[in-house]
Amino acid sequence: MKQFIAILAAAIVGGTSTFVLTRETAPPREEREANDSHLASLAELRRENQSLKARRNNPEVITVQVPAEAKTDPRPDAAHYLAQLQTLQATDGRTKRRAVHYFESLVDLGETSLPPIEEFLAASQDLEFNLPPEPRPEPRNEDEARRRKWREGEAGRYFKPFPKPDNSFPPTLRLGLLETIAHIGGNSAEALLLNVLDKTLRGVEVAYLEIALQEIAPDQYLDRILAVTRNILANPPTVAEDASELDRRTKGYLYSILVKHKDLIFVDTAKELLITEDGSLDGYALSYLRQVLGAEAMPILLAAYKDPRITNEFHKAALRDAALRFIGTSPEADAIFHESVKEGLAKMKKGDMFDFKRYEHIAQPLGALMRDVHEQPVHVIVARRKLLGDVRKQSSDILLQFGFTAMDRRLGEEQKRRQSGNPN
């Protein structure tokens, strides 16, 4: 037993000695300090990282003012003015003045303006300088809605003058640049305008190009302009419903060019376009035919007037108006006059005698008798007085008779003035 206790004690002493002898020593002070420093850095970096993550959505801008510096800037170039033009907004009251300033600045720079202008035009972008028109109030009743639809439709355009370029201020950036190019002038400008002419499908641009090219090279490119005009009219681009008023009147601008130059080449095509497949009347085509052909348009007008596809009363009224301009000179027009008087008087009789609106049924032919009377030759005035006499026999209405007397007196005065050779 004693021996066992001795052996156990020896083992314990051996193990303890070994543990003590192999135990690690403490790290030196420098190392401890370095370690502490690293841990501090670590803690700081962790805090900073957390903070940054928390502020991730709140960017901070530090503005540093540095001392003022004076330097000389070269005069702005064409690209600068083009950029400025693209920042203009229709809602700003200064826009038009500033636009004029930038356009004229481009003109002042001369031909160096042309490359950036060409680049801009090639990008097919545009900017309107005018505010869109205020939305109109809803029609008060069905009748007003119907009349508005007609007035604003294709046929209603007959009763409005053709749209024309505004020579005091261009309504869009591209149109202003076309004018600018023309004002710069020279061969490069001419070439650029022709380039745009060949590519554009916008009637308003052709109208501006016509003015610009005629200004810098009178009549030199007129055939080309008219050819482009006819081509677009014969193959018109689709105009979106939300397109600007300028683009919705594309055909008007183009027909206006044809009327201006009394172009007869398009007459045959216009005849085909006058009545569409669905029976609608093209008011612009009607105006064009009447204005370039004069009384010679009567066969076309008569054929259209009797065309069974024309069933809409407003479309008929437009055709009648065109034809009635030639009363006193054309037997066909006189026939339409008599027909419309007869129809009007019949409708009048159906109406209430106290309803003055019934006179509207006869207003169109009677109005035609007095139209442009101060410009008519004596024989036309005499013929119109005869037509008036024929109508007088057809009605016993007191107010109408009163009106007929007043009209005949006016026509008589005009006839007398013409016969006396007095221009006033």
Place this chain on the structure above:
Amino acid sequence: MKQVIAILVAALVGAAATFILKSTTPATASHDAENDKLKEQIAQLRSDLKNSDAQGNRITTVEKEKIITVTASIKPEEILEELKTVRPGEANRQKTMRRVIHYMVGLTDAGEAAFPPIREFLLQENPVDVEYEANAMAFDREQAAAAAAKAKGEDGPQGRISGFVRSGFGSYFMSRELLKQTRQLAPRSLRLGLLDVVADIGGNPAEAILASVLAKTGRGLEVAYLDGLLEKIAGDAYRDKVLETAHLLLTHNPGGNAQSLFDETSRAYLFALLVKYRDATFVDTAKTQIITPEGRVDGAVVNYLSSVLGEKAVPLLYAKINDDSLTDDGDKMALGDAILKHVGTNADSDKFFAEVVTNKELGPIRFLVLGHLTGGDNSEQTLRNRQKLIQSIKADSQDEGLNRALDGSHNRIEVMLDPTKAGTLGGGNGLPPGILELFNPGGKK
């Protein structure tokens, strides 16, 4: 011995076991290793930090450099010199006016540097101007033609524009509309354009220049223009100064036969200002100026008295219209319109209305006065009084045309009083709806 050996062996075994046991536990990291590990963590955190920054937490430092740019553009003095030479003509008007606008905006862009030459130009002792407005230029041509005719000993025809503005009718109606004019794309004259430039540049120096011009100008148009500009800048701070200037010019400038439209219309602008500010302190002087030294009616005075005094002006104006020395119909129309504003409330006005509308010598023009029955004061009492006036005129009238027209006006008044009667009484303008258009559509008015 065996026992000693056993004790020694046991001690060795214990020591060996302890060593082995200690050596089999994970080794404690050395301090270098720990430092390395910490360094790695720091590097990792720094990387995270950088990443965090790159992902959106940008600290943007904008170095806002204040650069004084000296653009190599034309000096304001040169622009102004250029402007003085630009004259729009008939053929090049649009093109020329664009140059004018271009130069004006150029001056505006020059900022306060443009003030000295503009100030010098506007305040020079003998002011000069370049007119751009088409009517002003046409007026100039008319004056030149009249002067040429006079040199030949001829009277020459009265020009369209000068005839209008010098008539009682023209000056009366013009005076009512003058201050409604708004700024157009192109200025009306060089001086007015420069006033706009100064106002557009803005600031205290601009206000000072405009106030200086107000104190010095002799043109009613400029006083009115400056009134508008200064009102936008400083509210009614210059109201008294404007009125003081207006009184001064109206007292010392009787008007008549000016060579420029802007001078010819001076008094109309000044009286329009008095009307705007409802200034009644000039009434006594104005009463003496109704008839000009040439024996014509000054419509601007009539409008001023009528606007400021209201119905109280009627006896004075009614006395003037009955003055036999007045022969011009246009002059009488100005007085007549001012008198007829009070039909239904003033006995002289009612009397005058009846005189005009029953006077067949005037022809159809007499029916124009019917408009006064439905315009102006539309209170129920006034409208009822007008209906009574209609009935009294009709009671003595055998004129069918007139009676029909009066019936129409009566109906129109009835509809105004009770809109539900519109369906049964019609438009009530004295004639069937559209009847005028019916007999002359598309014709000359």
